[in-house]
Amino acid sequence: MTPSGLPLYNPEADLSLFSNPAFRPTGLQRLGLVGVAVGVAACVVALASGLGAAHPLAFGVTALLGLGGGGVLYALGGLAHPAGVRTEGTMVSSNEARGAVGWAIGLALTGLYVVLYFWPAGLAGLIPLADPLSRLLRDQPATLDNGGQWFLYTTLYTLAVAVMGVRALVRYRHSRYHQLRTLSVVFFQTVIAFALPFFLVAIQQPELYLHYTWPLDYDLFFPWKIAELRAEGTLGVAMLIWGVVMIAVVTPVLTFFFGKRWYCSWVCGCGGLAETAGDPYRHLADTSTAAWKVERWMVHGILAVITAATVLLGVAAVAEVGWLDAVAGTVGWIYGLLIGSIFAGVVGVGFYPIFGTRMWCRFGCPMAAILGLQQRFFSRFRITTNGGQCISCGQCSAYCEMGIDVKAYAQRGQNIVRASCVGCGICATVCPRGVLRLENGADTSGASRAGVPVNNLILDLDILPDA
Ligand code: SF4
Ligand code: SF4
Incomplete structure (x- = not known):
């Protein structure tokens, strides 16, 4: 027992669900x-x-x-x-800190996904x-x-x-x-x-799934899927039109006003599972710079692959080029297997207790890549920081599910405008000093995105609505 009455953590009792002394x-x-x-x-x-x-x-x-x-x-x-993020004991919990219970849950989930898919x-x-x-x-x-x-x-x-x-x-x-x-x-x-x-x-x-569109619904615009939807009559055609409107109009407009959070933390099923069932594991995200570099290459690379496959399949169908259809079709099939099944399900959800909850959203989701580019270059959303209040406790960085080093921005008093931020708001909630604030209002100073050409253009044109 510690002087405060809490039992000492005993790693040998690691298999117990109650090995966390604060639990x-x-x-x-x-x-x-x-x-x-x-x-x-x-x-x-x-x-x-x-x-x-x-x-x-x-x-x-x-x-x-x-x-x-x-x-x-x-x-x-x-x-x-008490309400709020419970930080005590999290880092010694067998379930929440990659202990035996965490690994057992991770392996069981992964096994279930493997059986389900294959x-x-x-x-x-x-x-x-x-x-x-x-x-x-x-x-x-x-x-x-x-x-x-x-x-x-x-x-x-x-x-x-x-x-x-x-x-x-x-x-x-x-x-x-x-x-x-x-x-x-x-x-x-x-x-x-x-x-x-x-x-x-x-x-x-x-x-029909009204809240999904291309590229998350990766084969929505493949020629055979278009033919299938058209054959299903009015509802199928309406779904096709809705898919185009959602990615071309709804997505950029809502992301401009609210950031990618409108989708990633409010609508999407993958984000929904991460924000609810995944909440106990949000602190397990890799916060290293190396992870950030891998993340940027991977998520945008995957978007490039599915965009190329979709365009080439369309060209092959219109121009009736057989070999191109075969090549692009194979790329689409491999994408479905590696990204749609293995990454999104087996790794993305199965490894919640090991790699955190947003593996898929961060490294693999092409929808997140598009939303992130819009958020980074064409959105009013940012997290403002009151740097003078920051005590460098690091809670915000520790509980950011996207592995963003929030503390580094807070220490500098710099606004956070990151493509990967899903706007979950937990960094602001866990901060003991009220340093962070998620904002949508017009940033007429342009400070949030200084130097970003499209932002400068918007400011020059003076077309920003009032906050
Ligand atoms: S809102 Fe905060 S905790 Fe959530 S993803 Fe963005 S920076 Fe991370
Ligand atoms: S949680 Fe708040 S006080 Fe602690 S490092 Fe982050 S911004 Fe600073």
């Missing part, structure tokens, strides 16, 4: 953990025994209620703790658990033949965002900004990415 679950939280354990047990038994196929309703309800209900109870137990038959015992919900929502059973594994996956993904969204609402109950953006990502995941597409399937319409 003291309340009674409600312990009850919640029991519920989660029951949900996990139902999944494991169904997977190993095949009993889920014989009793889909019993196993499905037990699994979803255990995971969902238990998770919500655990989250509500957090009301007994050996879905391995999930045959688990898919029936989603069958009752599948019949209710999309009016068809959940089987391997009709992509039942993807319905199961989307259900669990949505459950994770919703349950951990409750945790975020409890944890950040002192901040209106975090409350609103949490409600927003939960809404977009549960309604726009889950209920709506499956309802459309139930009424024999195409399964």
